[in-house]
Amino acid sequence: MKVLKFGGTSVGSSQNIQKVIAILDEKSIDDNVICVVSAIGGITDKLLNAGQLAKNKDKGYETAFNTIKTIHFDTLNALLPQPSKAIITTLENSLQQLKELLNGIFLINELSPKTSDKLVSFGECLSSTIIAETMKNKGYNVALKNSQELITTDDNFTRAQVNFEVTNKAIKSYFVNADQTITILPGFVSKSSSGEQTTLGRGGSDFTASIIAAALQVSQLEIWTDVSGMYTTNPKLVKQAFPIDNLSYQEAMELSHFGAKVLYPPTVQPVLDLDIPIHIKNTFDPEAKGTIITKQEQQSKHTVKGISNINNIALLTLEGSGMIGIPGFSKRLFEVLATEKINVIFITQASSEHSICFGIDNADAERAKKAIDTTFDYEISLHKINPIAVEKDLSIIALVGDNMKSHQGISGKMFSTLGKNNINIRAIAQGASEKNISAVVSEKDVKKALNALHERFFESNTKQLNVFITGVGNVGEKLIEQIKQQHSFLKKNLKLDVRIVGLSNSRKMVFKPNGIDLKNWAATFHHAEKSSIEGFYNKVVQLNLRNSIFVDVTANEDVANIYEKYLRHSVAVVACSKIACSSTFSNYKKLQDLALKYNAPFLYETNVGAGLPIINTLNNLVASGDKVISIQAVLSGSLNFVFNNFSDKKNFHDTVKQAQFEGYTEPDPRIDLSGIDVARKILILARENGIKMEIEDIENKSFLTKQNLESNSVDDFYDTLIKDEAHFQKLYASAKANHCQLKYVAEYKNGKAKVGLQEIPEGHPFYNLEGKDNIVMFHTQRYPEQPLIVKGAGAGADVTASGLFADIIKIGNI
Template sequence: MKVLKFGGTSVGSSKNINSVMQILDNYSKDGAVICVVSAVGGITDKLLRAGNQAKNKDNDFINTFGIIKDIHFEIINELNPDNNSSILTTVESKLNELKSLLDGIYLINELSPKTSDKLVGFGEALSSFIIAETMKNRGLSAERKNSQDLIITNSNFTKAEVNFGITNNNIKDYFKSANQQITILPGFVAHSTLGEQTTLGRGGSDYTAAIVAAALQVEQLEIWTDVSGMFTTNPELVKQAYPIQNISYQEAMELSHFGAKVLYPPTVQPVLDLNIPIHIKNTLQPHAVGTIISNDDTNGFKPVKGISNINNIALLTLQGSGMIGIPGFSKRLFETLAQEKINVVLITQASSEHSICLGVDENDSEAAKTAIDLVFENEIALHKIDPIIVETGLSIIALVGDNMKNHQGISGKMFSTLGKNNINIRAIAQGASEKNISAVIDKKDVKKALNTLHEQFFETQTKQLNVFITGVGNVGERLVEQIKQQKKYLKENLKINLRIIGLSNSRTMIFDEDGIDLKTWKTQLAKGEKATLEGFFENTKALNLRNSIFVDVTANKNVANLYANYLRESIGVVACNKIACSSDYENYRLLKRLSLKYNAPYLFETNVGAGLPIIDTLNNLIASGDKITSIQAVLSGSLNFVFNNFNDDTKFHDVVKLAAAEGYTEPDPRIDLSGVDVARKILILARESGVEMNLEDIENTPFLSELGLKSDTVDDFYQSLSDDEAHYQNIYSSAKANHCQLKYVAQFNNGKASVGLHEIPEGHPFYNLEGSDNIVMFYTQRYPEQPMIIKGAGAGADVTASGIFSDIIRIGNN
């Protein structure tokens, strides 16, 4: 004999009920089958809504009743299109009883627990009758037996306690003489010893099935639902969640208590002592493996079995110096809550005895505060304790696993993982059995917390990076294409799952929580919403994804001013934009401090040498204990390109235009040619060397003509280059006469920095620097005579994009 239970979703439509009947038909070929069914999906909630509407004199209860009636009639007609008159007649009679009950509630303006049990019992009564009669119509050997005749309870309405002595005898006696192959039982409902209708509590259909399975000592209890077992965590919030094939009774109960809705916690108890396995199966995918709950755990070596959560939690804190060393506070506190019938889901107390924290349902928080403040009124008046503190909008997340106690560092890994993603923990609870480690967090962080912990404990060490890019012009477009090209490689070889979640240009922006399709991103962006810098930040913040990285591929001051906002939200920043790092020193230090405080990486390698590892090398030297004594560098790829291509056969104006067309200069070439860009770069290197310095402290010797320096617009500037061609030819002629090359050099020495155009003699490391290449020479205590040299392409969209990409990967590898 087999016992199967089908939940509300499984019997929520005629299509699903057909699947249920097919499963029962297949099972019945191998022996007798007992099937416990819930009410049609959503009906119990509608019955309660109608009851409350009637109690509150809200005439909408009639409309709610009409919806309940229509749902059942539609199912009957779809299941029995040709032979439904007798079913409709009986169901209509039951519905008339329901309507009379609702009318009575409306008249007396009261919905007692006893009446509530009568009301909600209609759901299972209707579904079980419709299914049983439909199976008979189809020629199956099926009978409905009212569970109220079998399961006897006390009179604790809405959550009655079972009298197992009488109940077990009733079940054994009935099935000893039952001849039908399939028995349909309504779940959830029972009778008291006084003959009153009772219920076993929400989720009680599972309990009904377990009671029957235990009484008959069957080999296995099957719970059929709309998911393929108990998952490692909520699959609606974590797409990578997967079914747990084997789990222990204790683990299943822990997960069920902490929000895993697949199984009603009391279900486990009747079968636990008898070691009857529970098999969770999917009605819509009957061949899926599902989850087996038993004492035979084949996955016993895995310390963490699941991650669960409970939302809508309020944290109550009782604290005060008058509690220390005084017995009885805890007793009075819990007695008060018990008298108010308030369930406590989490308890934690500091060893100092100065405070006790309790987690309760948010709906109970006001009643709890009122009752507790009243009980401790005298102590509060005497300032021995504070009035109860209530914090709402919280959730509990829990790691569950029988074998966590045998593994060191589980809790440390849990809390450090949450901390790295700026998920603040308000309270912690862990029993000595170590089967459950619970933490109270802000409700808005639940999705991020579950994904972060699941990645840490259940995924094959693949780290998901969620990237938000603003500025998809020349460099930004190359970055997106590089990410698209390398996405598969990163996942397979570096275990980095890199997803672009947000994109923005100056006009539009788009977001996709599941990752933007990089094959069609341009089309999507063209149709995106209007872009604003604040809007991009708010969207990034609201998505609240783990390992989020904001990438700035602009030269916009307003974008740079938002870095602090991102860092405070534990969103990493990768910046191509030099403005922030070369801004006022206090702002530079603030960003560094925020990066450390909120564990949010702040990387800006491309600020100095595009794709060259200049800052990274400098940081490694400093971190290893070396000290920078001097830096000499050619740091402008654009200026190097200009002076490598400028001679007495070319015009300076034309070479600068060519550099702009090739993407070597900023959109405003004055930034490059005035030396400001190079000054910013040497400033950043000086600061990264540990020196406090601002941009105005750098000596900048200009080579531009007076007219060029004073130009108001880009067009005026280009005109000045043409007008002052003789000035630039004189500069070239001087270098040529001295057998030198013109290089724009940045220098840092003894705490001072300068930038300017230099005539570089033959034999100098800078002399043969070609194209747009950069070169940096670090003189340090360890490299006093022969400097450490970094040389290579220092400008261009592709190399700059690759430098940004490298910073993103560096975060992923951290």
């Protein structure tokens, strides 16, 4: 004999019921089948809502009743286009009883637990009647049996306790004489020994099936639902979640207790002692393997079997110095909760006995606080303990697995993963069996926590990076293209899944939590919302994704000023702009400190030398204990291009125009030619070397004329270049006469820095520097005579984008 249970979604429509019938047809080929069914999906909630409306003297209960009636008759008519008068009469009689019950609730203005059980019992009774009649009409050897005639309970309405001795006897007695092939039973419903209708609690249809399976000692209990088994975590929140092949009873109960809704926790108990396997199957994918739950601990490549969560948790804390060493506080506390029938989900106590912390449902929080404060009123008045503290809108995250007890470091991995993602842990509990580690976190962090933990324990160490890019001009476009091109390589070789989740330009911004399609990313802007710096930041924080990285590819001071906010929310920052790091030293230091405090990397390799590893090289020197004596560098690809192309045969104005046209200068070339850009770069290098320095401390010997420097606009600036051509030719002639090349050089030595145009002699490493190349020479204690040199292209969209990309990858590897 086989016992199958089908949930509310499985019988939620006529089409779904047809699938159930097909499964029962196949299962009954070689054995008798007992089928336990839930109410049609959503009906239990509709019944409770109708009851509440009636209780509140709201005539809307009549509309609610009519909706319930329509759903059932629509389902019947879809299954049986010409239903018999008998089934119509049966349904109408049942629904009339329901209407009379609702009318009574309306008249007396009361909905007691006893009446509530009568009310919700209609759901399963109606669905089982429709399914049984449909199968009879199709010629199946089927019978409908009311579970209330088999399952006897006490009078604890809404969560009745089963009298197994009487129940098991009734079940065996009925089925030993039953000659039908298929038996349909309503789940959830039962009857007390005094004859009153009771229910087994929400999710009780699973329990009904388990009771039947245990009483008859069947070979296997099948729970049919709308997913292919119990998942590693909630698949609605974690797209990478997958079904678990095997679980032990203990693992299944732990996962169910902590929110896995596929299985109702008490279901396990009747079959546990008899070692009857439970098989979770998918009504909509019957061929899927599903999850098998057995007594035996199963071998698995994953130490953690599943990650579950319970939302709507309130954390209550009883604390005070008067609790220390005084017996009885815990007893009194939990007696109060028991008296109020408040279920405790989570408990932890400080070893100092100074505080007891426990988690309950949000809905019970105020009632619990009032009762506890009343009980401990005397101690509170003497200031021995504090009034109970209540925190709401929390969730419990739980790691579950039988094999966790034999593996070290699971807790450390869990808490470090949460910490790295700025998920604050409010309380922790771990049983001595080590099969469950629980942590209380804010409900808003649940999705991020589940994704981060699932990635850590189940996804072959593949780390997902969620990237948000502001500025999709030339460099931004190249960065997007590089990420698209290297996506498969990074995932395969570095175990990094880089997803671009948000993009913005000066006009619009777009977000796709599951990742933007990089093959057609530009089209997403067509219907995007209006962009704003603050709006982009707010959306990043609202999405609250793990391993979030904000990439600034602008030269906007307002964007740079918001880095602090990102870091405070543990969002890593990758900056192309030099604005933040060359601002005041106090701001530079603050950003460094925030990056450390909130475990959010702040990287800006492209600030100096675009894609060249200049800052990284300097950091490695300092970190390894080397001491930098001096730095000499050509750090402006723009200026190097200009002076490599300027000559007595080509005027300075045209050379600068060419540099701007080819993208080697800013739209306003005065920024490059004034030397301020180079000054900012050497300032950043000095600061990375541990020197407290401001931009004003750098000596800037400008090669421009007073007219050039005082120009009011870009056009005016170009006019002055023409007027002052003789000045620039004089600079060129001097260098040529001395067999030198003109290079704009930045220098740092003995805590001081300067920038300016220099004549570089033949044989010097800077002499043959071509095109837009940069070069940096580090003289250190380890490189005193022959400097450490970094040289290469220091400007251009491709190399700048590659520098940004390298910083993103570096964050992924941290």
